[in-house]
Amino acid sequence: MMMFNMWLVVMMMFIIGNMIFVSKHKHLLIVLLSLEFIVLSIFFFMLMFLNFMNNDMYMLMIFLLFSVCEGALGLSILVSMIRTHGNDYFQSFSLL
Known part of the structure; x- marks a missing residue:
């Protein structure tokens, strides 16, 4: 019974992280935090x-290595965007 509850918590973490990733696309920081939440649920x-x-x-150590690299890359992109554009809004970027 305890193991089933743990599986249920992990699945809810994954679903909530995906819902936040899909719905909150105004700030880059919220998107990066939701991606880290998804990575944490996959780790569990x-x-x-x-x-x-x-x-x-x-295999967990290799997964943690790649997730830390992904987090550092996302943080460096965030810092670069804030330095060039002054904010992390997606509406201020132009794809052209």
């Missing part, structure tokens, strides 16, 4: 799955 899912299968946790 992998942790429970690997623990359930009695496997080693080496």
Whole structure:
């Protein structure tokens, strides 16, 4: 019963993170935070799955490495946009 509740919490985290990612597209910072929330829910899912299968946790270290690189890249893009445009609104950017 406890394991089912943990799976339910992880799935709700993933669904809520995706809903925030899809609906809040005004600020880049909110989008980046929702992506990190999704990555955190996937990390918990992998942790429970690997623990359930009695496997080693080496793959989690690789996943954390890539998620930290993704977070650093998103933060550097955010800083670059704020320095060039002065804000992180998506409406102030031009795709042309």
